[in-house]
Amino acid sequence: MLAWYKNGSPREKKTFWACYAGWALDSYDMQMFSFLLPTLIGIWGLTKGEAGIIGTSALLSAALGGWLAGILSDHYGRVRVLVFTVCWFTFFGVIAGFAQNFEQLLIARTLQGLGFGGEWAVGVSLMAEVINPKNRGRALGFVQSGFALGWALAVLVVTAILAWLPAEYAWRTAFWVGVIPALVVIFIRRNVTDSDAFQRAQDKNSDKASILTVFTAKYLRVSMLSSMLVLGLQAGCYVILVWTPALMAERGVVAGSLIVTILIMAAGSFWGFCVTAYLSDRIGRRPTLIIMSVGSWIVTVSYMFIPFNPFIAHVMGFLVGAMAIGMFAALGPFLSEQFPTQVRATCMGFSYNVGKSIGAMAVTGVGLLAAKLGLAQTVGGFCLAAYAIAVIALMLLPDNKGIHLDDLDASEADAASALQPTSSQTHA
Structure with a gap:
């Protein structure tokens, strides 16, 4: 499974670690906040509504940040923008640690979210363009596994800091600690360069991406379907992760400490990333995502209705992490193969972050309907609808597994030239 890395070029390995470390840091900063909320x-005596506003603000600003970072990276280069995003969300993370009230923290987290959104789309674009096409699924899948590392680090770091320091200093320290890995990421990226595919696209002076690129006739259909795919996958993931603890409590099941439960799910997600990465190169992106979507729903329903004890709860938690989160290892390769180089990061940034933001609203939907329909039934229904949306989008999008991105760019250029009037038509 790691042969792709062993046989990779030094450039591929450096790019992998730069993208992996950046995504792990992004995950750490995003997940850390949820553990600091209590x-x-x-x-501060925050209400749950105020706490929710802070969390949602970062998510919504991430959607805008991902879109803008994609546009900038299509203009100025992947590596330059990736370094900028890390500097951005690290700086405002430090600022958040100095916040004195709800309003200041809200502003800092909103600005920090702009940096979060840019990391995924730009990093995936860079890795997809540098890696050997036959290994793209595994390479991007292992980059995605950085999410599990960041998640686990957030649990361990926050737990340790809260145990060692008074609460009023501990939460601030958790924000400031993020500076250390950020410096490592910036150092790593000093030795990484933009892909040859990106340089060729720049040399051809092709159409530059803009904020309206995704809405042009050429890219609108694929961008909207890609957003629909992300919406379905993220809605299912959010509903499962957010409401599973409440569901367990409703059934009177004690699954052990929260730390152990989350670490088991994080371990499951890491395993799921690796397996999904392998499958996406082996059988294709679309079949892999469909299998994982169906599997996620089955695991969720089983989690809700079968009799189980704490041991089975941990096993099921591992499977939930492997399916609902691990499936995202195939999403990066799938989306990166939908768009040509000159607009790849722009369209991916829009599709991923807009779909993610809308999908997150499913969490609220479950909360509103659970009182009438029951939590288990509502979670099951929402997950079924979410993954059905994802499967429909998958069936309408092409599976370009392993395509040479230069071939994708060439077909784009051929299509564009076919639309240009010939000289005889021009002078007719």
Whole structure:
């Protein structure tokens, strides 16, 4: 499974670690806040509504940030923008640690979210363009596994800091600690360059991406279907992860400490990333995503209705992490093979972050309907609808597994030239 890395060129390996470290850092900063919320609620007396507003603000600003970062990277280069995004969200993470009230923290987290959104689309674009096409699924899948590392680090770091420091200093320290890995990421990226595919696209002076590129006739259909795919996958993932603990409590099941439960799910997601990465290169992106979508729904329904004890709860938690989160290892390769180089990061940034933001609203939908329909039934229904949306989008999008991105760019150029009037038509 790691042969692709062993046989990779030095450039491919450097690019992999730069993207992996960046995504792990992004995950750490995003996940850390959710573990700090109980402390902030206790210290500042925040309402759950105010806590939710802070969390949602970062998510919504990430959608805008991902879109803008994609446009900038299509103009100025992947590596330059990736370094900028890390500097951006690290700086505002430090600022967040100095916040004195709800309003200041809200502003800092909103600005920090702009940096979060740019990391995924730009990093995936860079890795997809540098890696050997036959290994693209595995390489991008292992990059995605950085999410599991960042998630686990957030749990361990926040737990340790809260145990060693008074609460009023601990939450601030958790934000400031993020500076250390950020410096490592910036150092790693000093030795990484933009892909040859990107340089060729720049040399051809092709149409530059803009904020309206995704809405042009050429890219609108694929961009909207890609957003629909992300919406379905993210809605299912959010509903499962957010409401599973409440569902377990409703059934009177004690699954052990929260730390152990989350670490088991993180371990499951890491395993799922690796397996999904292998499958996406082996059988294709579309079949892999369909299998994982159906599997996620089956695991969720089983989690809700079968009798189980704490041991089975941990096993099911591992499978939930492997399916609902691990499936995202195939999403990066699939989306990167939908768009030509000159607009890849722009369209991916829009599709991923807009779909993610809309998909997150499913969490609220479950909360509103659960009182009438029951939590288990509502979660099952929402997940079924979410993954059905994802499967429909998958069936309408092409599976370009392993395509040479130069071939994708060439077909784009051929299509564009076919639309240009010939000289005889021009002078007719």
